[in-house]
Amino acid sequence: MSARVRAPELRGRGWLNTDGPLTLRELRGRFVLLDFWTFCCINCLHVIEELRPVEAEFADELVVIGVHSPKFVHEADPVALARAVERHAVHHPVLDDPELITWQAYAARAWPTLVLIDPEGYVVGTYAGEGHAHALAATLAELVPQYRERGSLQPGDSPYVAPAPRDSDLAFPAKAIVVEDLLLVADAGSRSVVALRDGAVVQRYGGFAEPNGLCLLPAAVAAEVGYQVVVADTVGHRLWGLDLGTGESRVVAGDGRQWMQGDPTTSLSSPWDVVWWSGQVWVAMAGVHQLWTFDPVSGDVEIAAGTTNEGLLDAALPDAWFAQPSGLAVDGDRLWIADSETSALRWVQAGDGPRETWQVHSAIGLGLFDFGFRDGDRERARLQHPLGVAVDDEHRVLVADTYNGAIRRFDPATGLLETVAVGLAEPSGLVAADGWQVVESGAHRITPLVEETAVPDEFEARTQRPVTELGAEVSLRIPFTAPPGQKVDDRFGPATQLIVTATPAALLRDGEGRGVELGRELRLDPTVGEGVLHVAARAASCVIADGEGAACRMHQQDWGVPIRITADGPAQLVLPLGGTDA
Structure with a gap:
């Protein structure tokens, strides 16, 4: 650094994953890495995974502290934050900073931002975005001997305190599908796919890093490829083929590496949902804000839509912008999309011409920073980070409005959005089984959808940043x-x-x-x-x-x-x- 900058003290509402408030003063003698994140942000979730090897390699010399600086209203809820810390297996202390006090003190401008502080309490590095874990490891490998030699590095125990383990059949379920008499659940928190019959667990399929989406293949395709279900393994950056008969699963796409600009499609980036449409498996590739396709027979993986720019832009498939597409549902020649980071409901309209000419449209949603909880037409209606969609027999679209804890219904014929259920704990998916069932992720359960007539408390908001x-x-x-x-x-x-x-x-x-x-x-x-x-x-x-x-x-x-x-x-x-x- 051209001039040594003293690291500002840590201030916020409270702490998770530790016994009490932490201060930089008491952490003197060790390197401290601040990870400014928010749990809606896929890039932030990538960084949590990237940092795990660095935390392990420098366990004695480095303390990682997550500084949670929320984007959405829901993320400022301390209960929601505690759920997110558990779901994503965050193994370091987390400062709850809902008013962005520490965020502003460090002049952060982006999620995620990393700040490295030396054992003497000075900032020695700042990194925005992802892909910096190797840089941090190289920097620490160079600096640790220097500070040890000058006597200011004093390794110590981690202040991390693990939460009590969860004891339940499901842990943060994400999506579900019906396969004959089974309800198959992508159970993100247990890193497994769970088969339920009449509400009881009959089989658990493991080996995944974090499954979020499931797709049942057509019978003829399944017979040819030897598996019936495609699993979107978000943290593992893979698609798996699951044979329900033998219980065996195998990787069918993705090499386990996170796709970065310039990489071939042998790598994937946080596939969040999968659905069979137009003769292929369509993939909501949340990590790079795109839609991809996978052909189970040939094994071909292609980029179908999106530029990797994050935002809301309606255009032909190659030119459209998405923002963490996280839910997919099919209705004939339409593919419906829960575009979570723009709090949007969108669709792809298939046409008679080449796929490159198919168009992306938006039904609800304005952009990255506008969200809320309101019914009505597109100008008035608002969602808050939806993760799931489904289509009913009347061609209406049910939306799992995750951060509003609600199920909404959009009628394409009228262009109107209405609320049909409230008070749910982070619903992330819906499945037609004995009526409609809601995947209630935050409550670790599958629950029947009970429509209500109560009008929810409405609001409209914009992300508040300086x-x-x-x-x-x-x-x-x-x-x-x-x-x-x-x-x-x-x-x-x-x-x-x-x-x-x-x-x-x-x-x-x-x-x-x-x-x-x-x-x-x-x-x-x-x-x-x-x-x-x-x-x-x-x-x-x-x-x-x-x-x-x-x-x-x-x-x-x-x-x-x-x-x-x-x-x-x-x-x-x-x-x-x-x-x-x-």
């Missing part, structure tokens, strides 16, 4: 330094990429588009006044091997920065991608 004031002409900088022992290697082509867009589009007069430099001059329109800058950056850092080979890692982050244009606003916007000098 607005950044800027002048009309802005120099955008994305600082990045390669980890120790690596460098940005452009011998075989550009190693960096920067994409800049805005909502509304008129906010940007100049500077929109894609380039390879991690910096750009922007001209903003003062007459628009305010909006959101969407900035996506990535950089590849490589260890140069003997000869021409290189082992490379990708660092990437998307920022959605709320801005307001003022006459005397700053002329520079700095969004660190990562590094000890960033």
